[in-house]
Amino acid sequence: MFTGIVERLGRVRRIDRSGEAAILDMETGYSDLALGESVAVDGACLTVAEGSEASFARFFVSHETLARTTLGELSVGSAANLERSASLSTRLSGHLVQGHVDGVGEIERITARGESxxxxxALPADIYRYCVEKGSIAVSGISLTLNTVSAPQADGRFRIGLNIIPHTWTATTLQHARPASRVNIEVDVMAKYVERLCQPYLKP
Incomplete structure (x- = not known):
């Protein structure tokens, strides 16, 4: 479990595609990652498979993760948002994030609004029902507030508006964002549980 508060930017050292899976080597900046520990990499929960030296970690990326996220688009030198898993004493400054990516979105427009x-x-329409104005969403592992949510359009996608404060912009991979950049999306898991619990009462 994570909070969506990015702790640091990692850097890809090597990525080796082996069959349908991949081995991802990263400079993490963490000196004490333990074997088997969970780390959110651009919002996708990965397990530390090896850490032979300070600030280095190796992750195994399964075919499922490659198919559902943007991790397969990383290359040597790419930056990635990193967050270690939360503990019971962690402040929940963002929201509950599982690191289980629900879909991939695309940045359509970037506009300066003063200092923000x-x-x-644009997001896939199948997650529209989990998005509400002033609710929470994780974008490449970053906990953000939905300012606007528009209805799905003919292209099978819907649009959300987000306001990014200066700190979040400079401390995450958003600083490298461009129109057409693809990002990992995770909706608020609480909305999924509410939907499942209500289903028996909503059937005609």
Missing amino acids: TELVL
């Missing part, structure tokens, strides 16, 4: 930055993203 406004993003408009």
Whole structure:
């Protein structure tokens, strides 16, 4: 479990595609990662498979993760948002994030709004029902607030508006964002549980 508060930017040292899976080597900046520990990499929960030296970690990326996230698009030198798993004493400054990516979104527009930055993203329509104005969403592992949510369009996607404060912009991979950049999306898991619990009462 994570909070969506990015702790640092990692850097890809090597990525080896082996069959349908991949081995990802990263400079993490963490000196004490334990074997088997969970780390969110651009919002996807990965397990530390090896850490032979300070600030280095190796992750195994399964075919499922490659198919559902943008991790397969990383290359040597790419930056990635990193967050270690939360403990019971962690402050929940963001929201509950599992590191289980629900879909991939695309940045359509980036607009400066004073010192902040406004993003408009296009997301797959099948997660629309979990998104509400002023609710929470994780974008590449970053806990953000939904400012606007538009209805799905003919292209099978819907749009959300996000406001990014200066710190979040400079401390995460959003600083490298461009129109057409793809990002990992995780909706608030609480909305999924509410939907499942209500289903028996909503059937005609």
